Amino acid sequence: MRLVADEPAPAAISSVYVHAPFCAQRCHYCDFSVTVAPRPDLEGWLAALAAELDLVAAEGRFLLSPALATVYVGGGTPSLLGPEAMEEFVGILGPERFRDAGLEWTAEANPESFTAGLARGWSAAGVNRVSLGAQSFHPGALRWMGRLHGPSEIGAAVERARAEGLMNINLDLIFGLPETVERDWRSDLDHAVALEVPHLSLYGLASEEGTPLARAVREGRVTLASEEAYGEDFLQASRRLQTGGYRHYEVSNFALPGFEARHNLVYWTREPYLGLGSSAHSFLHPCRRWNLKAWGAYQEVVLAGQPPWESEEKLGTREVALERIWLGLRTAAGIHLDDLGSSAREVVEEWALEGYARLEKDAVILTPRGWLLLDHLAVALDSAVEQDRGGGGPGRPWRVGGASAAEPTG
Ligand code: SF4
Incomplete structure (x- = not known):
């Protein structure tokens, strides 16, 4: 990513x-x-x-x-x-x-x-x-x-x-x-x-x-x-x-x-998709919207000719940045090292030492142990990336001990 x-x-x-x-x-x-x-x-x-x-x-x-x-x-x-x-x-x-x-x-x-x-x-x-x-x-x-x-x-x-x-x-x-x-x-x-x-x-x-x-x-x-x-x-x-x-x-x-x-x-990879049916989500950058969740309510509304979309959100720059990091860390493609500044590099190098990630030629890729901490690590890296961009943030953005296991669901 x-x-x-x-x-x-x-x-x-x-x-x-x-x-x-x-x-x-x-x-x-x-x-x-x-x-x-x-x-x-x-x-x-x-x-x-x-x-x-x-x-x-x-x-x-x-x-x-x-x-x-x-x-x-x-x-x-x-x-x-x-x-x-x-x-x-x-x-x-x-x-x-x-x-x-x-x-x-x-x-x-x-x-x-x-x-x-x-x-x-x-x-x-x-x-x-x-x-x-x-x-x-x-x-x-x-x-x-x-x-x-x-x-x-x-x-x-x-x-x-x-x-x-x-x-x-x-x-x-x-x-x-x-x-x-x-x-x-x-x-x-x-x-x-x-x-x-x-x-x-x-x-x-x-x-x-x-x-x-x-x-x-x-x-x-x-x-x-x-x-x-x-x-x-x-x-x-x-x-x-x-x-x-x-x-x-x-x-x-x-x-x-x-x-x-x-x-x-x-x-x-944040490609656009259309969701149809009750509870389905659609995405077209920067908007994500979702349909009414209950089948009965969805069916009634849509058959009456009314849009069944319940709500939508427009992702801001910061939300997109965190999402890109979280999605990038989810996959074995990882995140491009060229996109990481000095604080972010320091974070991922420490992950590598701890066994949570491996650094390949041009990407940081989480190991299975790292994937158990996915949510936590994504927030930490986002914080460091933001710091590199001059947006401030905690000086020491992550701690592994005591983190709750990320839920690896699809
Ligand atoms: S887990 Fe699958 S099969 Fe079971 S109730 Fe949910 S949707 Fe239906």
Whole structure:
């Protein structure tokens, strides 16, 4: 990441995120914008997306490119929408936008609803990357999380994807479970590697307000993993997956060579994207805006012809500077050393001595130990960069001891 790069001029947007808000049941830790429905409202979802697209086009700010580079259908559980949903979605956005041979189109699925028919329908529509919510291969851990699938359904879903030519597969895994769950993290990592999927994403369990997990923690029925155990899970995963041939290319993502998630790179490099659906975010420098979170409210508003965007923020120079540092430190591309003045250099050299970063020819790149302190280190480096720019700031901008572990979620 360059800290002093020119900001891109507003341009046509070639990346789209679409939120599918339906889930069969709510997992105990989840605070995403989902609505629990035995039968998802496919027609209603498509009608709402079409209405929102009309509103976006009429507004004329977030203009879509004639050819999309990345599309990500997330949720919620997009696999609940059935085999035809993706083809119908293409019809709404316009088939011509999906014709680029290099398009990366990801859709999320849960193993239990990723049927052979669904894989066939997605593949026929043009989906070429599947992200499966595996989370664990341990039956007790899956039950504890409130997941609907068992361990064997993960491998079966991977096979179904491959049978339809969907070879670019990601598995999501959750680490940092309470010790009482007695999940064998090392064994889960071994299982994931054995499936030979080209991409793995790790999520650290967090207690989010309003979830059953948060209530259980508050009432003393669950004790979250200690900071030490959480960090050890993360470091163990980094070691094991790198031994398995994966590159730890972003704080919570691992890929075999050539399989890095291009849609996520759009987020990490501050490229513009359009978000459609309830709770979706859009970004076009310097503005970030987000839609109404609840599906019902979003649907009602958008079908009445009203914009569903709840609010937006315009990032100021200082916010952009911190964001660039934070995003740069997230990835294995790191931050260009040429952009760092003497105070900032002193900081990153000390990180290198402490084992939190390595200095390569022209970049500072966090190590996995550094990634555990990502938020803390980003603030510290931002402070030093600001000091170099003459903006003042604390003379000694960072301390590692006592920092809380950054949450390496995607
Ligand atoms: S399936 Fe995913 S989105 Fe749905 S409740 Fe579970 S964690 Fe949340």
